[in-house]
Amino acid sequence: MQEDDSEEDVCADSDGLDSIYESDEDDVKKYPLFDPKKDSEKLELKLGLVFSPKKEAKFTIESYCIKEGRAVKFIKNDNIQLWAKCNDDNCSWKIHVAKMTNDNCWQVKNFDGCHSHCVRDLKNKRVNSTWLGKTFAKKIGTNPKLGHLEFREEISVMVQKYCAELKRSDAGATVVLKLTEDDEGPRFQRERAEKLKGRLCSKIRDVLSKVYVEEIRYSPMKSDEMHYQITRVDDRRDQHSVDLLNRSCSFRKYDLIGIPCKHDVCAIWCKQDDPETYVHPYYLVQTYRRCYEARIMPVNGPELWPQCDLAPPLPLV
Structure with a gap:
């Protein structure tokens, strides 16, 4: 089945996927309403959850699956419903979000949140520039006082702490964090080196x-x-x-x-x-x-990264 990521009225075949519509579910006040400002940090999907626009529902599903380390595909995406399932066809995880009758809101109508017969995806293709842009846009939107200098410093400090953690995990190592451009966009040089073929660069x-x-x-x-x-x-x-x-x-x-x-x-x-x-x-x-074949030792999560007192790098002029 071909994945459909569009926001237009384009449908994929959805035989066997039954929609659930009940008039008494149209009262939004009876159900939890997704709040981007409060719920984005601890994403949770559940039956009855109400989203304002469909785009918010789609982005939330993507973000939830990325944080869970699972790949997801959207098998139906039109003006009245949104179906998503685990990228592994043998897994039962799926979610159905539908437009509420007499309202512009969208609600989770069907949700099987148990992953089975699948493994965590460490190279999720949905972590792209579009998703990152929306993620940081939400962060800035929920904190209007966060200017570009503060934002740059926050990202820079995070990168510096990550480098410090790499040095901690592999004593004596030299860390040079650098991105390189290729046809698929910027990526870490180690990842790019693994994909090179032929005799010459x-x-x-x-x-x-x-x-x-x-x-x-x-x-x-x-x-x-x-x-x-x-x-x-x-x-x-x-x-x-x-x-x-x-x-x-x-x-x-x-x-x-x-x-x-x-x-x-x-x-x-x-x-x-x-x-x-x-x-x-x-x-x-x-x-x-x-140059990049040396091992990279496992590192801890951000909460355990060492504090770094280095000044953030200056922006490009």
Whole structure:
């Protein structure tokens, strides 16, 4: 069954899911009303719980499942009802929220809160920029006096305490917390290193691709198996010597950065070899992984993190 996250009138097949509608349930005053300011810290889902808009119900279900370490999928999401269930089809956990007749509120009509035959999800895909943005927006909304400087300091202090806890859990370790950008957005470098494939890091392959285009302007002259004279076909004054044995070129770029330049690639191809094998080991995926292969010891929760008296980092200008 395909998951439906839209807020529009789009339905998935819901055979076997029976809705519960009773007129005496339409009196909102009889049932607990979800209060974002009070209930967001200790989320609890239960039968009869009333939400103001549907978006609030959907966000609360997501947040509840994230905090419980469970993945959830929405199998029906339209103008009158919202069905969600555990991402594991063998698990019985499910919740049904429906619009109340004669009212704009939404109420939990059916809830099976017991997870069975499933495991905790440590890589919940619902923890994304949208969810984080809504979470912090709620935090700021419930505390109007929280300005951007106070907010930045709060996040910075939390990160610093986390780093202090990492150092406590692994005595003698050096902690450098850094995010990196890729096609899927910012992530910790250790996680990115685990996903890299191939011999070279992707940025180095991109550099070589540009070098390959430039190489077509040059012609090689072989001295021996490891030494070549490389000349530009339309300008004989542009001529350089390449020493593949010592990984050197008179153009000097290869010597400086460890990535074959256009002259080196011309010589390597004349030798019928692969330029990637002449790249310095520093740029290899294997080297990158070795930087992050050391163990990370288990850490305590935020309430047990050491106090940190470091000044928060300054914002980017």
